[in-house]
Amino acid sequence: MMNSPKIMVMGVGNILMSDEGLGVRFLDELAKRPLPENVEILEGGTAGLELVHLIQEVDFLIVVDAINAKDEPGALFRFQPGDLQVFPEQYEVSFHQIGIIEVLAMAKVLGQAPQTLIFGVQPKSLEWGMDISPEIQALFPRLTDFVLKEIDTIQREGKFASALTAR
Template sequence: MHSPKIMVMGVGNILLSDEGLGVRFLDELAHKSLPQNVELLEGGTAGLELVHLIQEIDFLIIIDAINAQSEPGALFRFQPGDIKVFPEQYEVSFHQIGIIEVLTMANILGQAPQTLIFGVQPKKLDWGMELSPEIQSLFPHLTELVLLEIDSIQREGKFANN
């Protein structure tokens, strides 16, 4: 059995402090020893050009800032189909084109990976390269969660059921 292709994608704009937490998180994850079949990708604020990048992937784990009107550093783990967990008035992603559209498009074109999203409520979205301490301090825990998911995919061929 071949190893599934796993991609961890950090999404966001690093110029707007916590909005860039997904991209910043990848820097942290890059220091870990990851299996050969795991690829890290900075989604930045890229839109539909991400579609062709994810079509070859079996499992996609996305880290993104989401606006769930929650306390800074609140962490949400969900799959695209669970998006109904957020009341409609909440803008889930801060980007022009949401990752959900990208996945929908990949599906239409034939193949979207199984996807898991870790969304983090940012504290500040001002201009600036620094993350707020609340967000920075969440990274070790988030790293553990992502490594758990990768481990579960490697062993069981699916995301962890937690």
């Protein structure tokens, strides 16, 4: 019997800037659901390269973050880091100074980077404040379903779902 892969769901963002913290706030929603023992939840917050050592022991990393795709608030994107060359240059993939892509690149340089999937959400508000916009909050149940489907696929097939459409 194969060992269960180590799976981490990481929410990143600044909880002081309303929807910018949606990745971290999403984890509260996910934590209400029963998760397999091999799944760990991590608040990445706005941590940068200090996350590298935390992801090196993980087989699969699912990241939830606010992304600036210049789309309607609540637009949901599902992509892997290698897909980033398909993003037009005007898309800022992360609002943080050191984004998850740089963290993954550093982990790879150090010899161990997990297979990674990113769920990005277009925020509505980036104003100072601790509250998530209602439109973004309303997306959390659907996003939870997507993340749980990915975890299930990894458990059964040892890989991410091939074509789960997030939009």
